[in-house]
Amino acid sequence: MSSLPLGYSIDGEYEKAVEKGFEDFPRAPVDKPFSYGTAGFRMRADLLDYVMLTVGVLASLRSRKLMSNTIGIMITASHNPAEDNGVKLVDPSGDMLEETWEHWATAFANAWEPAKLKAAYINCIEECKIDQRKEAHVIIARDTRPSGDRLVKALIAGLEATGTKYTDYGYATTPQLHYLVRAINTQRQAQPYGEPSEEGYYKKLGSAFTTVMQYANPNGALTVDCANGIGAPKLKELIKYLPEDKLQINIVNDRIEQADLLNEKCGADFVKTQQRGPQDFVQTAKPGERWCSFDGDADRIIYYFNDDEKVFRLLDGDRIATLAASFIGDLVRKAGLEDEVKLAVVQTAYANGASTRYIEQTLKLKVECTATGVKHLHHVAARYDIGVYFEANGHGTVLFHPRALKAIRKHEPQSPAQLEALDTLKALTDLINQTVGDALSDMLLVEAVLAHKEWTVKEWNLTYKDLPNKLAKVNVADRSSYRTAHGSAERQLEHPTGLQAKIDDIVKKYQDGRCFVRASGTEDAVRVYGEAAEIFDVEDMVTRVIESISIQQMVLVGNTSFRDQRQQEEHEMGLGLERGAQEPPVGNG
Numbered sequence: 300m301s302s303l304p305l306g307y308s309i310d311g312e313y314e315k316a317v318e319k320g321f322e323d324f325p326r327a328p329v330d331k332p333f334s335y336g337t338a339g340f341r342m343r344a345d346l347l348d349y350v351m352l353t354v355g356v357l358a359s360l361r362s363r364k365l366m367s368n369t370i371g372i373m374i375t376a377s378h379n380p381a382e383d384n385g386v387k388l389v390d391p392s393g394d395m396l397e398e399t400w401e402h403w404a405t406a407f408a409n410a411w412e413p414a415k416l417k418a419a420y421i422n423c424i425e426e427c428k429i430d431q432r433k434e435a436h437v438i439i440a441r442d443t444r445p446s447g448d449r450l451v452k453a454l455i456a457g458l459e460a461t462g463t464k465y466t467d468y469g470y471a472t473t474p475q476l477h478y479l480v481r482a483i484n485t486q487r488q489a490q491p492y493g494e495p496s497e498e499g500y501y502k503k504l505g506s507a508f509t510t511v512m513q514y515a516n517p518n519g520a521l522t523v524d525c526a527n528g529i530g531a532p533k534l535k536e537l538i539k540y541l542p543e544d545k546l547q548i549n550i551v552n553d554r555i556e557q558a559d560l561l562n563e564k565c566g567a568d569f570v571k572t573q574q575r576g577p578q579d580f581v582q583t584a585k586p587g588e589r590w591c592s593f594d595g596d597a598d599r600i601i602y603y604f605n606d607d608e609k610v611f612r613l614l615d616g617d618r619i620a621t622l623a624a625s626f627i628g629d630l631v632r633k634a635g636l637e638d639e640v641k642l643a644v645v646q647t648a649y650a651n652g653a654s655t656r657y658i659e660q661t662l663k664l665k666v667e668c669t670a671t672g673v674k675h676l677h678h679v680a681a682r683y684d685i686g687v688y689f690e691a692n693g694h695g696t697v698l699f700h701p702r703a704l705k706a707i708r709k710h711e712p713q714s715p716a717q718l719e720a721l722d723t724l725k726a727l728t729d730l731i732n733q734t735v736g737d738a739l740s741d742m743l744l745v746e747a748v749l750a751h752k753e754w755t756v757k758e759w760n761l762t763y764k765d766l767p768n769k770l771a772k773v774n775v776a777d778r779s780s781y782r783t784a785h786g787s788a789e790r791q792l793e794h795p796t797g798l799q800a801k802i803d804d805i806v807k808k809y810q811d812g813r814c815f816v817r818a819s820g821t822e823d824a825v826r827v828y829g830e831a832a833e834i835f836d837v838e839d840m841v842t843r844v845i846e847s848i849s850i851q852q853m854v855l856v857g858n859t860s861f862r863d864q865r866q867q868e869e870h871e872m873g874l875g876l877e878r879g880a881q882e883p884p885v886g887n888g
């Protein structure tokens with residue numbers, strides 16, 4: 300046993316190796332600091348090697364801090380183009396990395412030289428009281444991006460430098476990695492989450508789906524657009540574990556060997572933001588055919604179809620949330636558990652107002668609104684007996700609190716109908732990935748609910764009518780100057796000063812108008828979301844709000860970058876804005 304103070308490795312071997320690791324993977328020159336955000340680190344893959352090394356180092360500390368439990372590392376850039384990549388950490392429960400540790404990830408990634416990385420490392424050990432003599436365990440997985448191979452090497456260098464035991468699971472979807480982490484860490488508990496292997500994941504989903512479907516008839520074919528990503532081979536594998544006679548799945552966009560096709564004019568993000576289907580859909584889909592799209596790492600899913608007039612209809616995350624909440628709510632009632640088990644739905648400000656109204660007024664369920672980013676929704680949903688959460692873009696899941704699981708397990712059915720409801724409910728707790736939104740699991744959930752309700756996509760779409768809406772993006776030089784007010788669920792800007800009053804003035808002119816502006820957490824842009832009773836009103840309102848941001852932007856930029864009044868005027872004219880529309884300058888904050 301070392302005679303060093305608690306926290307240090309024998310002879311400082313890890314500290315030295317961390318310092319040395321920096322020399323092998325020097326930090327690429329970048330124009331702004333890295334930041335561990337909503338989706339971990341995400342950027343052009345050629346800038347990421349050093350970041351990977353530091354993530355490996357951090358994961359080892361996180362594992363040592365948490366009683367040597369296994370930490371997950373996922374290498375993916377989700378729906379971004381193929382040349383990007385990214386990395387995120389998964390905590391032992393299968394949740395995302397605890398928020399209080401994000402600043403360590405940022406600090407490590409921004410250490411400019413070997414001595415600084417070593418200092419940040421020692422700082423973390425001291426502040427978090429980490430005993431390095433404890434074992435560290437990590438598992439790794441990645442999506443299909445070509446840069447993944449190289450980046451794994453940098454990551455492993457960080458793990459080896461710190462004496463971490465690791466297993467590389469190769470290719471997996473992000474939710475599969477979350478599943479594996481939880482399954483590994485609960486192996487020796489009374490209620491293990493599942494077999495800790497990829498096969499265990501398929502077996503769990505397959506057998507739960509078989510149980511849920513024993514009370515329902517097949518409901519026609521589903522076509523799945525896999526975004527030319529990791530979802531394709533994993534869905535093909537999953538199909539082997541599903542009851543053949545209950546669901547027919549056709550797969551499109553499964554060309555993972557052609558890296559540049561990843562997310563290219565296909566996938567959940569493309570469909571949601573462009574409000575149109577991928578090419579195969581446009582060319583082949585008949586009215587009423589049921590389609591869905593995954594994103595690049597298969598943690599998001601969006602459904603859609605063409606109606607009889609060939610109008611494209613999107614069934615997004617809000618629709619999946621309402622479908623799941625209504626079905627699970629009915630099961631809870633039918634099972635006789637409505638007094639014990641309460642349900643709530645968690646959304647963000649991007650949820651369509653019509654969905655919120657439908658949940659509150661028709662389904663009579665509680666709705667909570669949180670900040671954007673799954674981790675915010677997840678934490679709020681986890682407080683409820685059953686918390687259904689989805690972002691409008693199709694990322695979400697349903698969480699069953701241990702007290703709800705216990706109530707479901709212990710309940711004695713009083714009739715065959717109660718037994719059926721209870722059986723189905725129990726199977727749903729296994730079918731639904733409890734760690735994170737999961738396109739494969741969510742797809743089976745939607746398919747099961749539609750089959751039980753004997754609904755086509757048209758009937759699903761009829762439950763409520765979406766308010767016409769638009770999500771736009773304005774690229775800005777410094778998104779950090781756009782800040783929303785605390786407690787406003789990101790619906791009110793408090794900075795730049797005066798902009799919110801301008802937006803309020805615009806919005807009040809439109810029937811059922813709602814519009815808000817917030818800085819993206821993942822891109823150098825601000826997002827503008829608007830909805831109103833009529834589509835032409837939405838267009839008009841969003842255009843005006845964008846104009847007011849562009850003017851604001853010029854004011855902000857004008858204070859710092861324009862050489863003179865003339866250059867600023869030329870810039871404005873280039874944007875086609877009228878001089879008279881300009882606001883008096885407000886400070887650049």
Ligand SMILES: CC(=O)N[C@H]1[C@@H](OP(=O)(O)O)O[C@H](CO)[C@@H](O)[C@@H]1O
Pocket residue numbers: 337338377649671672673690692694818819820821822826
């Ligand atoms: C409006 C929108 O869709 N925002 C997305 C996007 O976040 P932004 O912070 O808006 O860039 O990426 C996040 C990570 O994938 C996702 O959680 C979120 O829903």
Ligand SMILES: [Mg+2]
Pocket residue numbers: 377378594595596597598599
């Ligand atoms: Mg994703």
